[in-house]
Amino acid sequence: MKILIIAEHKNGTLTETTRELFGLSLGQSEVHAVVHGGDVGSLTDQLGHLGANKVHLINSPSVKNHTGEVLEQTIVQLIQQLNPDTVLAIHSPLGKDLAPRLAATLDGSLATDCIQFTLDNNNLHVRRPIYSGKATAQVEFVDECLKVITIRPRSARPPEPDLSRSAEVIEFTVELSEQKTTLKEVIASGGERPDVTEAAIIVTGGRSLGSAENFSIIENFADLIGAAVGSSRAAVDAGYRPYRDQVGQTGKVVSPQIYIACGVSGAIQHLAGMRTSKHIVAINTDPDAPIFQVAEYGIVGDLFEIVPLLTEAVKKRNDN
Amino acid sequence: MNIFVCIKQVPDTTTQIKLREDGNGIDETDIQWIISPHDELAIEEALILREKKPNSTVTVLSAGPERATEALRMALAMGVDSAARLDIPDNSDSAMNARALSASINKLGPADIVFTGKEAIDDGASAVGSMIAIYLKLPCVSVVNKIDYGEDSITCRRDIGGGNIEVIETKLPAIISTQVGLNEPRYATALNIIKAKKKPIETITREELGITEANQKTKLTNFELPPPKQPCRLIEGSPTEQSNELIRLLADEIQAI
Numbered sequence: 001m002k003i004l005i006i007a008e009h010k011n012g013t014l015t016e017t018t019r020e021l022f023g024l025s026l027g028q029s030e031v032h033a034v035v036h037g038g039d040v041g042s043l044t045d046q047l048g049h050l051g052a053n054k055v056h057l058i059n060s061p062s063v064k065n066h067t068g069e070v071l072e073q074t075i076v077q078l079i080q081q082l083n084p085d086t087v088l089a090i091h092s093p094l095g096k097d098l099a100p101r102l103a104a105t106l107d108g109s110l111a112t113d114c115i116q117f118t119l120d121n122n123n124l125h126v127r128r129p130i131y132s133g134k135a136t137a138q139v140e141f142v143d144e145c146l147k148v149i150t151i152r153p154r155s156a157r158p159p160e161p162d163l164s165r166s167a168e169v170i171e172f173t174v175e176l177s178e179q180k181t182t183l184k185e186v187i188a189s190g191g192e193r194p195d196v197t198e199a200a201i202i203v204t205g206g207r208s209l210g211s212a213e214n215f216s217i218i219e220n221f222a223d224l225i226g227a228a229v230g231s232s233r234a235a236v237d238a239g240y241r242p243y244r245d246q247v248g249q250t251g252k253v254v255s256p257q258i259y260i261a262c263g264v265s266g267a268i269q270h271l272a273g274m275r276t277s278k279h280i281v282a283i284n285t286d287p288d289a290p291i292f293q294v295a296e297y298g299i300v301g302d303l304f305e306i307v308p309l310l311t312e313a314v315k316k317r318n319d320n
Numbered sequence: 321m322n323i324f325v326c327i328k329q330v331p332d333t334t335t336q337i338k339l340r341e342d343g344n345g346i347d348e349t350d351i352q353w354i355i356s357p358h359d360e361l362a363i364e365e366a367l368i369l370r371e372k373k374p375n376s377t378v379t380v381l382s383a384g385p386e387r388a389t390e391a392l393r394m395a396l397a398m399g400v401d402s403a404a405r406l407d408i409p410d411n412s413d414s415a416m417n418a419r420a421l422s423a424s425i426n427k428l429g430p431a432d433i434v435f436t437g438k439e440a441i442d443d444g445a446s447a448v449g450s451m452i453a454i455y456l457k458l459p460c461v462s463v464v465n466k467i468d469y470g471e472d473s474i475t476c477r478r479d480i481g482g483g484n485i486e487v488i489e490t491k492l493p494a495i496i497s498t499q500v501g502l503n504e505p506r507y508a509t510a511l512n513i514i515k516a517k518k519k520p521i522e523t524i525t526r527e528e529l530g531i532t533e534a535n536q537k538t539k540l541t542n543f544e545l546p547p548p549k550q551p552c553r554l555i556e557g558s559p560t561e562q563s564n565e566l567i568r569l570l571a572d573e574i575q576a577i
Contacts, residue, residue: 067488068450068460068461068462069459069460092481093463093479093480093481094480096446096462096463097450097462097463099447100414100445100446100447100448100449100450100451100454101450101451101453101454101460103415103447103451103537104415104418104450104451104453104454104455105454108537109413109415109537109538110413110414110415110445110447110451110537110538111538112414112444112445112446112447113444113445113446128540129444130442130443130444130540130543131331131335131337131346131441131442132333132441132444133546134335134336134337134545134546135337135339135346135543135544135545135546136543136544136546137540137541137542137543137544138540138541138542139538139539139540140538140539140540140541141537141538142536142537142538142539143537145537180458180459180490180491180494181459181461181488181489181490181491182488182489182490183486183487183488184475184487184488184489185486185487186480186484186485186486186487187477187484187485187486187487188483188484189483189484189485191483194482195481195482195483197481198481198482200576201576201577225577226577242483243500243501244479244481244483246500249333249441250333250357250358250441250500251500253444257574257576258570258574258576258577267334268333268334268335268336269333269334272333275546276546279570279574279576281566281570282552287554292552292554293549293552294549295549295552296549296550296552296553297552297553297554297555297566297569298552298553298554298555299554299555299562299563299566300554301559301562302559305559306559306562306563309559309560309562309563309564310563310566310567312563313563313564313566313567314567314577317567317571
């Protein structure tokens with residue numbers, strides 16, 4: 001089996017979610033990785049340590065600030081030359097945009113947002129959530145054509161880097177045809193806090209926070225433990241948080257290691273968006289709130305009292 | 321302008337999912353069906369654009385079984401001009417859906433612009449919009465939350481995660497997939513819902529679309545409900561004791577902070 005991994009990077013380092021792809025059970029596959037964008041040379045060592053046999057470097061200025069269209073043309077050309085059995089990408093904004101383009105262009109099969117990818121004696125087992133995580137299903141591939149698969153962040157643990165391993169580096173040159181789309185600008189407004197879809201810990205607030213300002217209680221705690229700030233739909237609808245923070249069926253579906261729900265009752269649409277989190281903590285004044293049915297640990301109490309105490313407790317531990 | 325909208329009928333967000341006995345699908349009894357929420361944004365955007373461009377028409381398409389006509393009727397009640405249902409197998413995957421939708425746009429078009437939701441909330445594949453674009457050989461801008469309309473091009477803002485926004489200009493015709501924030505979908509009035517009941521809805525067969533089994537690349541099988549959760553462990557004590565104990569659990573037992 002020949003696998004091509006689409007690597008993503010930020011500030012000269014592979015993203016955590018890219019590293020996770022190497023932690024999937026890839027069997028005895030020949031593992032290729034492709035990196036694109038400016039100044040990607042230093043990433044080849046990291047990819048080698050993770051287990052890539054070959055790294056394809058796309059070091060072209062036109063691919064640095066690329067549109068989805070440019071990336072599509074580039075990766076399609078690489079796949080046509082390399083002829084892999086499977087392409088793996090993260091179910092990130094980039095992967096979500098790219099994967100269906102590749103599958104459609106190359107007449108391959110597509111499975112997105114998968115939470116399991118197990119290759120066992122050339123038998124491939126793939127599962128994905130359906131109905132926003134209210135159920136899961138196995139993906140059966142009807143024929144032997146190219147498979148394009150995106151993996152939900154935090155579905156696997158990244159392997160420990162093996163510093164003795166290295167990858168063969170191959171420069172790949174693309175010839176781009178005329179473009180119909182142009183990237184005009186990238187507006188960065190995200191700040192330093194991690195995105196809910198990629199964070200290891202999420203602290204979520206509900207409408208009971210009562211105002212946008214009161215979310216500072218949640219933010220202070222989240223920043224202290226390196227967490228993302230999530231929001232229920234009700235708090236977004238009330239204008240307390242931007243839509244990008246919304247967790248649930250019509251917002252983001254998340255799967256962090258720890259999900260701390262503060263003043264979130266747990267409507268079925270919200271639970272669908274977070275119930276695959278590894279450890280769930282609920283803080284709510286109402287002991288009958290549905291959120292306690294999916295929580296591992298719960299505190300029946302007022303978040304305005306409890307969350308600042310949690311912040312204090314972490315500070316105290318950090319001081320010792 | 322010839323404006324197309326592709327929508328999908330999905331179970332209402334409050335649905336408790338029950339599985340079919342053979343495990344290869346869900347039990348559809350008692351399900352309330354709705355237009356997938358991101359597709360409502362696509363309908364609204366098409367109606368907004370029709371108001372801006374004189375002599376425009378909005379055609380809404382949905383691939384699905386007979387019940388999908390209800391979603392199309394709701395789109396007619398919102399104000400679209402015509403609707404067609406593409407009669408392809410119920411369990412078709414993104415590839416087959418996109419093949420059917422692009423074939424019907426070729427048949428009824430050509431399109432100047434196609435809107436669809438960034439994903440349907442049933443399978444959440446986020447695939448069909450981009451795949452239609454490839455099959456129609458048109459550009460696609462996905463996850464769009466703002467559009468400025470020019471003469472033969474449009475400028476879109478798209479959400480690329482982490483709060484960052486990409487500004488992409490695309491030539492028309494193009495496929496645009498819509499994200500929350502783009503607009504506020506209108507409600508259909510009771511009167512318009514009644515009027516929509518009398519409007520014709522065309523059915524296009526798979527033979528007319530040239531759809532065969534070979535267009536289906538994946539099947540979903542062996543459905544499972546999430547395993548039941550262990551009962552919640554409630555932490556007792558004074559608020560300070562509760563808080564200290566929770567942080568101890570997170571730091572020492574789960575070792576995550």
